[in-house]
Amino acid sequence: xxxxxxxxxxxxxxxxxxxxxxxxxxxxxxxxxxxxxxxxxxxxxxxxxxxxxxxxxxxxxxxxxxxxxxxxxxxxxxxxxxxxxxxxxxxxxxxxxxxxxxxxxxxxxxxxxxxxxxxxxxxxxxxxxxxxxxxxxxxxxxxxxxxxxxxxxxxxxxxxxxxxxxxxxxxxxxxxxxxxxxxxxxxxxxxxxxxxxxxxxxxxxxxxxxxxxxxxxxxxxxxxxxxxxxxxxxxxxxxxxxxxxxxxxxxxx
Amino acid sequence: xxxxxxxxxxxxxxxxxxxxxxxxxxxxxxxxxxxxxxxxxxxxxxxxxxxxxxxxxxxxxxxxxxxxxxxxxxxxxxxxxxxxxxxxxxxxxxxxxxxxxxxxxxxxxxxxxxxxxxxxxxxxxxxxxxxxxxxxxxxxxxxxxxxxxxxxxxxxxxxxxxxxxxxxxxxxxxxxxxxxxxxxxxxxxxxxxxxxxxxxxxxxxxxxxxxxxxxxxxxxxxxxxxxxxxxxxxxxxxxxxxxxxxxxxxxxxxxxxxxxxxxxxxxxxxxxxxxxxxxxxxxxxxxxxxxxxxxxxxxxxxxxxxxxxxxxxxxxxxxxxxxxxxxxxxxxxxxxxxxxxxxxxxxxxxxxxxxxxxxxxxxxxxxxxxxxxxxxxxxxxxxxxxxxxxxxxxxxxxxxxxxxxxxxxxxxxxxxxxxxxxxxxxxxxxxxxxxxxxxx
Ligand code: SF4
Ligand code: SF4
Numbered sequence: 167x168x169x170x171x172x173x174x175x176x177x178x179x180x181x182x183x184x185x186x187x188x189x190x191x192x193x194x195x196x197x198x199x200x201x202x203x204x205x206x207x208x209x210x211x212x213x214x215x216x217x218x219x220x221x222x223x224x225x226x227x228x229x230x231x232x233x234x235x236x237x238x239x240x241x242x243x244x245x246x247x248x249x250x251x252x253x254x255x256x257x258x259x260x261x262x263x264x265x266x267x268x269x270x271x272x273x274x275x276x277x278x279x280x281x282x283x284x285x286x287x288x289x290x291x292x293x294x295x296x297x298x299x300x301x302x303x304x305x306x307x308x309x310x311x312x313x314x315x316x317x318x319x320x321x322x323x324x325x326x327x328x329x330x331x332x333x334x335x336x337x338x339x340x341x342x343x344x345x346x347x348x349x350x351x352x353x354x355x356x357x358x359x360x361x362x363x364x365x366x367x368x369x370x371x372x373x374x375x376x377x378x379x380x381x382x383x384x385x386x387x388x389x390x391x392x393x394x395x396x397x398x399x400x401x402x403x404x405x406x407x408x409x410x411x412x413x414x415x416x417x418x419x
Numbered sequence: 420x421x422x423x424x425x426x427x428x429x430x431x432x433x434x435x436x437x438x439x440x441x442x443x444x445x446x447x448x449x450x451x452x453x454x455x456x457x458x459x460x461x462x463x464x465x466x467x468x469x470x471x472x473x474x475x476x477x478x479x480x481x482x483x484x485x486x487x488x489x490x491x492x493x494x495x496x497x498x499x500x501x502x503x504x505x506x507x508x509x510x511x512x513x514x515x516x517x518x519x520x521x522x523x524x525x526x527x528x529x530x531x532x533x534x535x536x537x538x539x540x541x542x543x544x545x546x547x548x549x550x551x552x553x554x555x556x557x558x559x560x561x562x563x564x565x566x567x568x569x570x571x572x573x574x575x576x577x578x579x580x581x582x583x584x585x586x587x588x589x590x591x592x593x594x595x596x597x598x599x600x601x602x603x604x605x606x607x608x609x610x611x612x613x614x615x616x617x618x619x620x621x622x623x624x625x626x627x628x629x630x631x632x633x634x635x636x637x638x639x640x641x642x643x644x645x646x647x648x649x650x651x652x653x654x655x656x657x658x659x660x661x662x663x664x665x666x667x668x669x670x671x672x673x674x675x676x677x678x679x680x681x682x683x684x685x686x687x688x689x690x691x692x693x694x695x696x697x698x699x700x701x702x703x704x705x706x707x708x709x710x711x712x713x714x715x716x717x718x719x720x721x722x723x724x725x726x727x728x729x730x731x732x733x734x735x736x737x738x739x740x741x742x743x744x745x746x747x748x749x750x751x752x753x754x755x756x757x758x759x760x761x762x763x764x765x766x767x768x769x770x771x772x773x774x775x776x777x778x779x780x781x782x783x784x785x786x787x788x789x790x791x792x793x794x795x796x797x798x799x800x801x802x803x804x805x806x807x808x809x810x811x812x813x814x815x816x817x818x819x820x821x822x823x824x825x826x827x828x829x830x831x832x833x834x835x836x837x838x839x840x841x842x843x844x845x846x847x848x849x850x851x852x853x854x855x856x857x858x859x
Binding site for chain 2: 244245251263299302303304305306307308323324325326327328329331332333334335336337340341343344346347403404419
């Protein structure tokens with residue numbers, strides 16, 4: 167009898183300890199799980215994102231111009247941190263894309279307007295991807311993501327191997343002809359750090375471009391994200407760009 | 420230590436000494452290398468704008484050659500495996516030439532990557548910490564830095580050790596080199612696999628983003644590499660006293676036979692997958708094979724490559740290539756065919772059209788071509804120099820305290836060196852080619 171009760175006691179104690187241990191450990195695990203399930207922009211403050219309303223863009227190209235001025239991007243027509251493309255979709259399904267000098271030169275009217283079904287402008291820039299392949303492939307870690315979600319290139323460390331240029335599915339990077347390093351949109355990091363808007367958002371006359379803090383539930387971009395039907399470019403790539411488009415046509419690549 | 424010094428000094432003396440053909444060849448290579456260096460200085464001053472590469476096609480001839488040469492380096496394994504795993508006799512005496520080729524190829528690889536950098540003065544950033552900042556294991560390029568340098572080291576060590584022991588007239592200690600030889604087998608496969616992963620891992624470039632790339636790279640490497648080694652061996656036995664049996668050539672011919680067939684099969688498989696039901700990613704293959712919207716810069720290249728590879732495979736399969744003349748021709752075709760297919764035919768189409776659908780073609784500039792020629796010339800220079808020192812060591816003429824051309828020093832009366840078979844080699848029915856008079 168004595169023997170049995172001791173066994174009983176040990177069993178109960180072990181059981182109780184197990185239950186308590188589960189409780190004790192599960193609480194932080196639960197919290198950690200919740201933390202990691204949430205999108206990163208809910209975790210860090212601030213966490214920058216960008217949005218473009220294609221239905222509002224008029225193709226004036228002022229963003230591309232402002233970006234070149236603000237960031238001293240070479241003026242030649244191959245180097246852009248942001249540019250505007252025009253899509254012309256014809257009745258026979260043909261798609262024409264043009265971007266004269268990145269949209270800074272006037273878009274000429276199509277010579278055969280009667281064949282055109284629809285046409286629209288798509289401003290492009292780096293999406294500061296959550297899973298950025300460019301950052302992953304850089305052999306020296308010169309491409310990196312900041313705490314607040316911006317993908318940057320360290321100009322002083324980049325060796326100019328151009329591997330990142332191959333890795334970006336959106337053609338957002340170019341090779342700087344003077345500095346001989348990779349270059350791309352910085353989300354005007356020098357400006358946003360001071361609480362200013364990016365240069366392109368600043369000059370956009372129609373409000374087609376939007377920049378803001380995704381971690382702030384009251385910011386305009388969060389509202390946009392939560393209320394509009396948006397899409398990202400090449401979602402199948404799994405890069406998760408923080409660049410949302412409203413009104414994205416299936417022909418846009 | 421003193422002996423090592425003597426080994427290096429005598430080898431160097433051997434490299435500096437030769438007949439007029441040797442001098443002409445080496446001066447020609449040196450001149451070409453210098454021309455390349457001069458072209459590179461132009462590129463250094465004016466940037467990569469001096470190349471034909473653009474914002475759209477941002478890798479070109481340099482990376483194409485790099486890719487090809489990684490294959491040449493890896494190909495040594497096709498001699499190492501038969502010799503050290505299957506104890507193949509005919510190849511036993513020539514396996515070292517494969518290892519030496521690997522050394523020269525890796526040097527060229529490193530040069531090709533270096534000339535491709537926009538900021539070459541920062542190349543040390545790629546070194547492991549604390550020197551540089553290594554994005555390892557994320558970046559395939561840092562993997563490549565590790566495996567290429569490791570491979571260079573392994574081959575330099577194994578070849579150097581065996582030659583040194585030969586020079587000392589000592590039996591090499593198995594424990595000191597066999598583990599490295601076995602490591603080099605795995606390592607050789609790894610260098611080409613990592614190089615394939617470099618491309619294969621990029622979802623952004625559908626032409627490269629295919630799981631068949633690594634096997635294709637290995638197959639093409641094992642085509643071009645052994646074919647090149649056959650050609651080298653022909654030259655070695657023509658110009659030096661070193662005797663190489665036809666059997667060794669024929670064994671390598673078997674390797675090339677199989678590899679080139681697999682290579683073409685894998686290419687055909689890729690072609691089928693891309694073109695049978697072409698999706699939007701098939702444009703690159705269409706551009707490569709047939710041209711796209713009137714742009715067809717690569718079409719003649721790839722068809723030439725396929726045509727000469729087809730001739731090569733036909734020759735290799737026919738008994739005709741048992742005769743050395745036809746074998747040589749087949750090998751030249753195999754090497755050139757793979758060079759086109761794997762270089763221009765693999766790197767460039769991935770950029771055309773670019774991710775935004777624009778078509779910008781690529782044509783290397785003269786300056787860029789000169790740099791490539793320079794690197795190749797430098798590689799040949801190194802390879803010839805190493806061979807120049809290695810061959811007399813292997814024939815036993817260059818040895819510690821050795822008096823050349825005596826009976827004890829491994830010479831038969833009349834000054835013809837005794838063929839040196841290495842341990843356990845019995846030439847059975849091998850046909851010997853008269854090596855002609857000794858080297859000098
Ligand atoms: S859009 Fe391109 S450059 Fe920008 S973070 Fe994504 S992969 Fe990198
Ligand atoms: S070009 Fe510069 S940023 Fe891009 S992968 Fe190479 S080192 Fe990194």
